[in-house]
Amino acid sequence: MHTVGSVVAVVPLHGEGILPTGTRADVFREIFWVFLLLGTLVGVVVIVYMFYNAYKYRDGGARAGAVDGRERGAADDRPTLGELPTGGGGGRKLFLSFALSTVIVISLIAWTYGTLLYVEAAPTEQEDDVLEIRVEAYQFGWAFTYPNGHTADGTLRVPQGETVELVVTSRDVFHNFGIPELRVKADAIPGQTTTARFTPSETGTYQANCYELCGAGHSYMTAEVVVMEPDDYERWYENTASNSETPSNATTANSTTANASASVGGDR
Amino acid sequence: MNDETRHRTEPDGGHTTDGGHASAGERTTDGEHETDGGRATDGGHATAGDELDPSRIDGHADAAEEAFPPLGSIKRWFVTTNHKDIGILYTLTALFFLVFGGVLALLMRVQLWTPGGNFLSPLSYNQAVTAHGLLMVFWFLSPFAFGFANYVVPLQIGAKDLAFPRLNALSYWLYLFSGVLFGVSFFQGQSLAGGWTMYAPLNLPTYMPNVGATTAILALVLFVASVTVSSVNFLTTMHRMRAEGLTYWRLPLFTWTILLTVWMMLFAFAALLAALLILTSDRLLGTTYFAAEGSGSLLWAHLFWFFGHPEVYIVFFPALGVMAETFQTFTGRRLVGRKWFILAMILVAVQSFAVWMHHMFLTGINLQVKTLFMATTIGISLPFDLMVFALIYTMIKGRIRFTTPFLFSFGALVLFIIGGITGVFLGAIVLDYEFRGTYWVVAHFHYVMVGGVTALIGGLYYWFPKMTGRMYDEWLGKVHFGLFFVGFNLLYFPMFLAWETPRRVIEYDPAFVTWHQLATVGAFVLGASFLVMFWNLSRSLFVGEEAGDNPWEFATTAEWAVPSPPPLENFPGTPSYGSGSLRFLTTERALTPGEGSGGAPGVADGGTTAAVGGIDHDLDSRGLGGHDPDRSHDPNHGHESHASVWPFVVGLASFVVFLGLSGFRDGGLPPGMEGGIYAGIAVVGTAFLAFALVGMARQRFRGPAGPFGESWPFDGVENTKLGVWIFLASDVVLFGAFIGAYVFTRVAHGWVDWHVVPHDPTPGLVNTYLLLTSSFSVVLALVAAEKGSRYGLLAGLTATLVLGVGFLANKAIEWNELFHEGLTLSSSVETSTFYLTTGLHGAHVLVGLLIVLYMMGRAARGAYLDDERPVEYFGLYWHFVDIVWLFLFPLFYII
Numbered sequence A: 001m002h003t004v005g006s007v008v009a010v011v012p013l014h015g016e017g018i019l020p021t022g023t024r025a026d027v028f029r030e031i032f033w034v035f036l037l038l039g040t041l042v043g044v045v046v047i048v049y050m051f052y053n054a055y056k057y058r059d060g061g062a063r064a065g066a067v068d069g070r071e072r073g074a075a076d077d078r079p080t081l082g083e084l085p086t087g088g089g090g091g092r093k094l095f096l097s098f099a100l101s102t103v104i105v106i107s108l109i110a111w112t113y114g115t116l117l118y119v120e121a122a123p124t125e126q127e128d129d130v131l132e133i134r135v136e137a138y139q140f141g142w143a144f145t146y147p148n149g150h151t152a153d154g155t156l157r158v159p160q161g162e163t164v165e166l167v168v169t170s171r172d173v174f175h176n177f178g179i180p181e182l183r184v185k186a187d188a189i190p191g192q193t194t195t196a197r198f199t200p201s202e203t204g205t206y207q208a209n210c211y212e213l214c215g216a217g218h219s220y221m222t223a224e225v226v227v228m229e230p231d232d233y234e235r236w237y238e239n240t241a242s243n244s245e246t247p248s249n250a251t252t253a254n255s256t257t258a259n260a261s262a263s264v265g266g267d268r
Numbered sequence B: 001m002n003d004e005t006r007h008r009t010e011p012d013g014g015h016t017t018d019g020g021h022a023s024a025g026e027r028t029t030d031g032e033h034e035t036d037g038g039r040a041t042d043g044g045h046a047t048a049g050d051e052l053d054p055s056r057i058d059g060h061a062d063a064a065e066e067a068f069p070p071l072g073s074i075k076r077w078f079v080t081t082n083h084k085d086i087g088i089l090y091t092l093t094a095l096f097f098l099v100f101g102g103v104l105a106l107l108m109r110v111q112l113w114t115p116g117g118n119f120l121s122p123l124s125y126n127q128a129v130t131a132h133g134l135l136m137v138f139w140f141l142s143p144f145a146f147g148f149a150n151y152v153v154p155l156q157i158g159a160k161d162l163a164f165p166r167l168n169a170l171s172y173w174l175y176l177f178s179g180v181l182f183g184v185s186f187f188q189g190q191s192l193a194g195g196w197t198m199y200a201p202l203n204l205p206t207y208m209p210n211v212g213a214t215t216a217i218l219a220l221v222l223f224v225a226s227v228t229v230s231s232v233n234f235l236t237t238m239h240r241m242r243a244e245g246l247t248y249w250r251l252p253l254f255t256w257t258i259l260l261t262v263w264m265m266l267f268a269f270a271a272l273l274a275a276l277l278i279l280t281s282d283r284l285l286g287t288t289y290f291a292a293e294g295s296g297s298l299l300w301a302h303l304f305w306f307f308g309h310p311e312v313y314i315v316f317f318p319a320l321g322v323m324a325e326t327f328q329t330f331t332g333r334r335l336v337g338r339k340w341f342i343l344a345m346i347l348v349a350v351q352s353f354a355v356w357m358h359h360m361f362l363t364g365i366n367l368q369v370k371t372l373f374m375a376t377t378i379g380i381s382l383p384f385d386l387m388v389f390a391l392i393y394t395m396i397k398g399r400i401r402f403t404t405p406f407l408f409s410f411g412a413l414v415l416f417i418i419g420g421i422t423g424v425f426l427g428a429i430v431l432d433y434e435f436r437g438t439y440w441v442v443a444h445f446h447y448v449m450v451g452g453v454t455a456l457i458g459g460l461y462y463w464f465p466k467m468t469g470r471m472y473d474e475w476l477g478k479v480h481f482g483l484f485f486v487g488f489n490l491l492y493f494p495m496f497l498a499w500e501t502p503r504r505v506i507e508y509d510p511a512f513v514t515w516h517q518l519a520t521v522g523a524f525v526l527g528a529s530f531l532v533m534f535w536n537l538s539r540s541l542f543v544g545e546e547a548g549d550n551p552w553e554f555a556t557t558a559e560w561a562v563p564s565p566p567p568l569e570n571f572p573g574t575p576s577y578g579s580g581s582l583r584f585l586t587t588e589r590a591l592t593p594g595e596g597s598g599g600a601p602g603v604a605d606g607g608t609t610a611a612v613g614g615i616d617h618d619l620d621s622r623g624l625g626g627h628d629p630d631r632s633h634d635p636n637h638g639h640e641s642h643a644s645v646w647p648f649v650v651g652l653a654s655f656v657v658f659l660g661l662s663g664f665r666d667g668g669l670p671p672g673m674e675g676g677i678y679a680g681i682a683v684v685g686t687a688f689l690a691f692a693l694v695g696m697a698r699q700r701f702r703g704p705a706g707p708f709g710e711s712w713p714f715d716g717v718e719n720t721k722l723g724v725w726i727f728l729a730s731d732v733v734l735f736g737a738f739i740g741a742y743v744f745t746r747v748a749h750g751w752v753d754w755h756v757v758p759h760d761p762t763p764g765l766v767n768t769y770l771l772l773t774s775s776f777s778v779v780l781a782l783v784a785a786e787k788g789s790r791y792g793l794l795a796g797l798t799a800t801l802v803l804g805v806g807f808l809a810n811k812a813i814e815w816n817e818l819f820h821e822g823l824t825l826s827s828s829v830e831t832s833t834f835y836l837t838t839g840l841h842g843a844h845v846l847v848g849l850l851i852v853l854y855m856m857g858r859a860a861r862g863a864y865l866d867d868e869r870p871v872e873y874f875g876l877y878w879h880f881v882d883i884v885w886l887f888l889f890p891l892f893y894i895i
Helices: A004-008 A010-016 A024-056 A069-076 A091-120 A230-242 A250-265 B002-009 B027-033 B074-079 B083-111 B122-157 B165-185 B211-240 B253-284 B296-331 B338-354 B367-394 B404-427 B429-435 B439-468 B474-497 B510-543 B646-661 B672-698 B719-748 B762-787 B790-820 B829-860 B869-894
Strands: A131-138 A141-145 A151-153 A155-159 A164-170 A175-179 A184-188 A194-198 A204-210 A223-228 B574-576 B583-585
Touching: A024 A091, A024 B367, A024 B404, A024 B429, A091 B367, A091 B404, A091 B429, A131 A155, A131 A175, A131 A184, A141 A155, A141 A223, A151 A155, A155 A230, A164 A175, A164 A184, A184 A194, A223 A230, B074 B083, B083 B122, B083 B165, B083 B439, B083 B510, B122 B165, B122 B211, B122 B253, B122 B296, B122 B439, B165 B211, B165 B646, B211 B253, B211 B646, B211 B719, B253 B296, B253 B338, B253 B719, B253 B829, B296 B338, B296 B367, B296 B404, B296 B439, B296 B719, B338 B367, B367 B404, B404 B429, B404 B439, B404 B474, B439 B474, B439 B510, B474 B510, B646 B672, B719 B829, B719 B869, B762 B790, B762 B869, B790 B829, B790 B869, B829 B869
Parallel strands: A131 A164, A155 A223
Antiparallel strands: A131 A141, A141 A151, A164 A194, A175 A184, A175 A204, A204 A223, B574 B583
16 A cells, blocks of 8 residues: 555655645544545455354354365364364465455554654644644633733634644643544643644634543533634734733733734734 | 352262262361471462472461361352362352443443433442443453353363462452452442543542542452462463473463463553552552652553553453354364464563553653554554454354354454454554544443453353353353344444543533433343343253253363363363373272272272273263263372361451551541541451461461473472462562652653652661671571571571561661651652652561561471471562662662
């Protein structure tokens, strides 16, 4: 399949369509469907083959009247009580199937490994464009801190089409921040940060959940994720800058605001 | 249990196949054959020696072995050490926990009938989730498999019992009481509620303050103790006690799977033990490992998953063994690619220790590590492909009979294929990111794990006739399978369709209601299918057809060559494959009354020459009957003990100790009455446990004695010694995990920024000298014992004791000074790691000294002079403890 070569030359291949591209949701969908298709195919073939053999060689079945000499030979050589165990032969067939399944599995994984590199790759030339938002989990909710120091509880607002990097941590126990529809997920570990990047392609309101059991309120530990038109986001963001709830360091806040607006303005 | 025991003693159609019955009551007359148990039974360290010289008897009249009661007696089940009895106890207890965990699962499914229902409170739901997982994984799956392992493995390898029958009973009682302790946790406020993975720091008292949570963790510790004892026992047995001709390649596949399972258990559970001990210490003593910012959470995840992934194979391998056996028997074919099948399993067993981080792909580990673990994860899936194909190809040219055991195994293979394919999805990291924490994972591992259960249920039907002597009702068995298979898929398949539901929530997207309701219906169908099984099996105990020795055409393994159920000591002679197939050899030695089976009517065949009879090759599954019903007693081997009440007493005492300990928190007790009660229970329990351990050590007990047919590569290492070595191997992993935890924490906090706790290394250095010298004195004691010098032996042991006490006293002074400086266990993660790791070592020293004290007492009365092996085996332990210190000293004092 599309193997090592494609893995090495990940970026150029995107255009050729071998490796899935686009938002994480697109990448996920494409890989998932390929896996589902192949997985179903392999599963159905193997299980049908199992049932076929189980039926064909059932005791007292058609085989009883078989005149195939080889089969009769096999019938004569049944295991007996107390014999030392030996193998039943048929090694070649076993290895063929094994080799085939190995090829399928390894090529699938090699292919997805290319996408992993794509997903994990830091967008070097667009480094400035990344909007970094700090996500803090707590029992039982989420706090989002923007580059200007604005902190909002329970609602994450991001501009459409811009790459967002979530820097996720926790104030108390192990949580996991996930926005299922946008295919974003990151562990929230106390005393440590993890990151997740995504680029929302459509405006709308999504839900974020906690994906690690964290206590009594786990089921209800959700947040609203609002993907806004870049202009709307811009207006909203300016507003938070001027009415910043946590003006701990005004100069930093201002400079990051400037950066942020520049990046939004220079959006593709 | 009672019904079954009653049945098993019934004379069934003139076919008194029950050797246990025949031998009942004769053991008392056997007293003079019992040896003194002068072995290093050292408080839970699996070293009970069962192979000592029978001529050496000293006069503990009080330690005489009790009588071995008949199967029908309740008492029998408290004192039995016979592997078949223990196997039945394991099976029944595991089925009880299946019901327990299953009811919890039904509660969860009822809760999930609608999103956000209020059938259970969120906390109750979390407890149900947690207890369901823990009970099923720990208290049902492995013990259920080990019910079969206990019953079948000694039969398959031609051993009369496990190497250490009393320790086997001890494993069972520790297992049972750990389960009881877990049950108690629900009545102490609230049990664990953090999921079976018990992620830190949610598992700490800050977030889970109830006593019940501590109790549940202590229950796990007790369970791990049971597993460790059991692992040592099984490994010694399987490596040392195989029948002649049974080389490793020729071991039956079920035995192979158990062998690999137990090896994995030995190491994986040691890592879990380290995690649990640290957690216990965090909860009881107030150390701060898992609360430490920036290291605690991940430390738990690493320790837990290092255990957790091998655990998947630990629970699945026995199922694979059952599948291999039943596929061969019911297709009438030998396994295709048998050697490759075995090699694939060995590969999986080894590699299972190198895949754990695939549970942690989202924790921020770097890309290189992720790539490595993706590769190992995919790598470990490939051997399973081979195994699946091998099983499928075994059917070709077969004469497949769709009996209940085969249906379950066949179904299990189908389920495992689905579970395996959906697992490959998880191996792709990009997909794993999204599947993490969702029902995809839930569905996948239930297909694998409960797929394994499916095969094990098949195993229950397969061996039921062997265990009880009666056939189950085939039609009801098929009904069970039908309901089970439909219920299973109705329960778990919709979870794939509703995969976007987060795990362990009670609130979910209403779009998935249909799938969740289907799953709930499936859960009840699955549950109901077990009612059919219970009814079928319990009824068959009374009205089932006679099973005969071998009800299955084409079965090959040795358990089918003996009566159902097999007699107390399994075989009519010494089993041997020396001639190429199974024979039972007896010697010419005549039977004399009072020896072996004296007094029992119509005993034995007077044992003529070798190769009597061989085995019955009659393929008619019902018509066997030519066996002498009383051939159970090979006159040459009548000395083994079969009864001891001490394992039960030790188990009960451990339960009391742990119950008392559960009340502690952060180095103190709850105020008032409650604290007093817990402290009281702990004190009483400790005294009780000390009494029980001494009682067990003093009891004369004799297990199977060698030489055995095949012991390669341990021909020259007798059972107890091998047991000690194996135990020490698991202890290496325990200390390794502790040291690893220390290094991990220290690296996370900056290696050089770390405050080394003892600013003065002198006490540590002095202790190094003390311990090294004491290793020398143990060697001197051994030499003296070999030379037969009682005083030399006593002097050597005394010197060891003095040096060891010096070590502990020095440590006490050092710690006391540090405490006065305000450096307590909970001051910082630095002090926590220092006190706990060196404290664990100190505990090992203390246990060693208690053994020395015990040995001194016995040596003073002349023990060990003609058999110095207990001194030697104690020495192995003691040297090991020294070597550990040689690692700890630089790590905690110097670097």
